[in-house]
Amino acid sequence: MKRRLSPHWKKICIRFETVLSEITTVRNEAIYAIKNLEKWMKPEPVQKSMTSLLDSCYIQKEPVGVVLIIAGWSLPVQLSLIPMVGAVAAGNCVMIKPSETCSHTAHLLNMLLPNYMDNSCFQVLSAGHGDLLEILENKFDHIFFIGDRLTGRQVMQAAAKHITPVSVILGGKNPCYVDKLCDLTLTAHRIAWARFMNAGQNSLAPEYVLCHPDLRDPLIRELELCVHEFYGKNPQESEHYGRIASVEHYKGVKDFLSCGKVAFGGQTDDHERFIAPTVLIDVKETDAIMQQEILGPVLPILTVQTLEEAIQFVNRKDRPLAVYVYSNSQKVIAEVLQKTSSGSFCSNDNMIQCLYTRLPCGGIGNGVGIYGGKFSFDTFSHSRACLLRNTAVECVTYLRYPPYAEKQLHLMQWASSLSRTNSWCNIL
Incomplete structure (x- = not known):
């Protein structure tokens, strides 16, 4: 008789992964902003020319206004609050729209945030996806979105109506190349942790592995040993393994199991939205799992003969996250x-880069903008050019007035040009 896992599994698995990936990351982000905000807000001096020698020239950061944050569902607390930290630090008012998949998160934020923040500077919207387009009909000063490409495109189209600046952070197909010259046991542990943590629901997880044919089977054996070490022989009964967030997403990930051949894993349970940690082989580049973001505990392993072939494979696809x-x-x-x-x-790890508050998060050629730490502060700030003129330099600037003469033009060019060498204009 099959043993049903008690609700106790949730307490262990959810607490550990939530504290690590949701609470700790947000706490670090807030602490980092608090410690550095005074420095970030200081006016930034700029290089001067002869015409601005006696002037005060600097860049002043100011808030853009009202920011709409549309958060993803895979890590709903982190993806809501990390950009919010930057937006509030920059002096903005914030509206947070958690994913419709995460109604409990929206309720929790609505309940907790008023205890710590001025109610006049934020609002949490509890709305479904159908209401998102209605929300986007309103004018915002910046829209920040984390999620899938289809919704991201809708966000950008809606923002274009008001010419609203946007940040669109999308997932993608993150490649993982495993070289023959590596510690295979260490490699397998780190890949397995990243791909199967939170049941694979993380946009920074490795989406597929590329390795030499001779390395494929040894790597698979090591990965299977890791799964047994992490979750036991039956991960469905493990207290340390999660479930897929929604029925809709469960069905999508389950469909990927028909791609290629299952090396190990592949078990599913519709009632629990359970999909076992799975490795696939013999997957084709044209298969659906190689075209769409997985966001689940399924890892295709493809083989390449050389490093150059692996690089060519990666570069044939959109640039990944x-x-x-x-x-x-x-x-x-x-x-x-x-x-x-x-x-x-x-190199030699997965996803850890997101824990470093001094490193930005964002894509290239697949989405718009970056966030995290000071990068969030800059994203939600307007860099205001400030020039406080001194009237004493009229003896030079009068040369700009008509009637014009060639001599005046030459003198103005000299006075307003920046030097390429270390001269007086670089000292200020």
Whole structure:
């Protein structure tokens, strides 16, 4: 008789992964902003020319106004509050729209935020996806979106009506190249943790692995050992393994299991929205799982003969949110770094780059903008050009007035040009 897992699994699994990926990251973001906000807000001096020698020239950061944050569902607290920290730090009012999949998160934020923040500077919207387009009919000063490409396109189209600046952070197909010169046991542990944590529901998780044919089967054996170590022989009964967030998404991830051949895993349970940690082989580049973001505990492993072939494979696709490489060779790591392009890059680990508050998060060529730490503050700030003129320099600036003469033009060019050498205009 099959043993049904008691609700106790949720307490262990959800607490550990939530504290690590949701609470700790948001707390660090807030602390980092508090410690550095005074420095971020200071006027930034700029280089001067002869015409501005006696003037005060600087860039002043000011809030853009009202910011709409449309958060993703995979890590709903983090994806709502990390951009909010930057927006509030920059002095804006914020409206947060959690995903319709995360109604409990919206309720929790509505309940907790008033205890810590001025109610006049934020609002949490509890609305379904159908209401999002209605919300977007309103004029905002900046719209920040994290989620899928289809909704991102709708957000950008709606923003275009009001010529509203947008940040659109999209997922993608994050490649992971495993070199022959690597610690295979360590590699398998880190890949398995990243792909199967939160049941694979993380946009920074590796989406597929590229490796040499001789390495494929040993890597699969190591990954299977990791799954047994992490979750036991039956992950469905594990206290440390999660479930898919919604029925709709569960069905989508389950459909991916028909791609290629299951190396291990593949078990599902519709009632629990359970999908076992799964590795697929013999997947084709044209299969659906290689065209869409997985956001689930399924990992395709494809083989390539050379590093150059792996790089070509990666570069045939849209530039991903992250590129990963496992190798003990600095030459291999450097080559992947130099010959690929992505939102972020990490060698010999996965997803850890998002824990560093000084590193930005965002894509390239697939979405718009970056956030995190000071990058969030800058995203939600207007850089105001400020020039406080001194009237004493009229002896030079009068040359701009008509009637014009060639001599005046030459003198004005000299006075307003920046020097390429270390001269007086670089000292100020």
